[in-house]
Amino acid sequence: MWTQPEFNPQPTWYAVIRLLRWDKPTGRLILMIPALWAVSLAAQGTPPLPLVVVIVIGSLATSAAGCVVNDLWDRNIDPHVERTHNRPLASRTLSVKVGVVVALIAFGCAWVLSLYLNSLSFWLCVAAVPVIILYPLAKRVFPVPQLIMAIAWGFAVLISWSAVTERLEPATWLLWGATVLWALGFDTIYAIPDREDDQRLGVRSSARFFGPYTAYAVSACFAGTAVLLAILGGSLHLQPIFWLALGLSILVWTWQVYQLRQASLPQTAYAQLFQQNVGIGFLLLAGMIAGCLL
Numbered sequence: 001m002w003t004q005p006e007f008n009p010q011p012t013w014y015a016v017i018r019l020l021r022w023d024k025p026t027g028r029l030i031l032m033i034p035a036l037w038a039v040s041l042a043a044q045g046t047p048p049l050p051l052v053v054v055i056v057i058g059s060l061a062t063s064a065a066g067c068v069v070n071d072l073w074d075r076n077i078d079p080h081v082e083r084t085h086n087r088p089l090a091s092r093t094l095s096v097k098v099g100v101v102v103a104l105i106a107f108g109c110a111w112v113l114s115l116y117l118n119s120l121s122f123w124l125c126v127a128a129v130p131v132i133i134l135y136p137l138a139k140r141v142f143p144v145p146q147l148i149m150a151i152a153w154g155f156a157v158l159i160s161w162s163a164v165t166e167r168l169e170p171a172t173w174l175l176w177g178a179t180v181l182w183a184l185g186f187d188t189i190y191a192i193p194d195r196e197d198d199q200r201l202g203v204r205s206s207a208r209f210f211g212p213y214t215a216y217a218v219s220a221c222f223a224g225t226a227v228l229l230a231i232l233g234g235s236l237h238l239q240p241i242f243w244l245a246l247g248l249s250i251l252v253w254t255w256q257v258y259q260l261r262q263a264s265l266p267q268t269a270y271a272q273l274f275q276q277n278v279g280i281g282f283l284l285l286a287g288m289i290a291g292c293l294l
Contacts, residue, residue, distance in 0.1 A: 015088040016102060019071060020064040026275050027067070030186070032059040033281035034179040035156040037288060041175065041236060042164035045292030051116075055160050058113040065106035066132045066152070072099050073136035081197040121163040128155035139203050146191060146206040150183035171235055178228035185221030185253075186277040188214060189260065193267045215260035222253040229284070238291030245287025249280045 035055045039047040071089045078090035088094040114125040131152045138145035154176045161172045191207035210217040256273050
């Protein structure tokens with residue numbers, strides 16, 4: 001049982017890096033990917049470089065802010081969870097005051113970048129903030145809090161698409177739905193190792209909610225993602241290379257679900273399956289760009 005955080009003296013600057021999760025790029029990249037999907041498809045494969053830069057930096061700032069807010073809410077829960085007990089706020093390496101200041105700076109950076117965008121995109125950025133802030137609370141009351149996280153992920157699509165077109169189109173919502181289902185699937189995988197700790201602490205999660213049917217739930221999420229991306233590809237008349245990328249992604253997702261159904265899967269395997277989705281995301285991004293241009 002994890003009841004006492006370990007004290008590991010470290011420079012404050014490095015503790016802040018850890019608080020922002022910049023030492024673990026997987027989570028930052030996996031938020032950036034749907035935003036890049038959206039801006040690439042909305043611009044038919046050739047998005048303006050300045051806009052891409054804004055979206056990349058904006059996704060880094062937003063995900064950083066979300067991580068800090070999450071750790072502020074969970075600073076008294078994380079010390080009792082194996083995976084999170086050494087986080088800077090949980091281990092008291094950083095104070096709550098520092099955490100609040102860092103969160104405000106990250107949100108401030110995202111706000112400055114949002115001023116570059118059009119009015120619709122700006123207000124979508126504003127609408128995303130309450131979802132980001134309240135997601136950690138959902139773990140206390142909502143049986144599938146990963147769905148709230150996935151909806152927050154979906155704002156990356158809405159903001160980035162509208163930044164190009166200044167409107168939301170049917171194709172936008174297809175990509176939004178695919179992103180929400182994909183995020184729900186991979187974040188459910190990420191939550192599986194914490195299931196016992198979450199149950200003991202009374203924290204909700206999709207992995208707890210689906211229980212023995214978790215692999216089937218993840219399978220349904222990935223299948224829904226594939227179907228929506230296929231409809232999207234057809235509606236945008238993407239070229240065959242997109243379909244090749246989608247087909248390869250489906251093969252990897254199928255293998256992942258097969259792995260999840262194995263009773264002897266080690267705890268470390270779930271993080272590896274989660275990380276594989278970054279590769280899948282970039283494979284699909286390459287397929288989308290090439291499918292627009294070739």
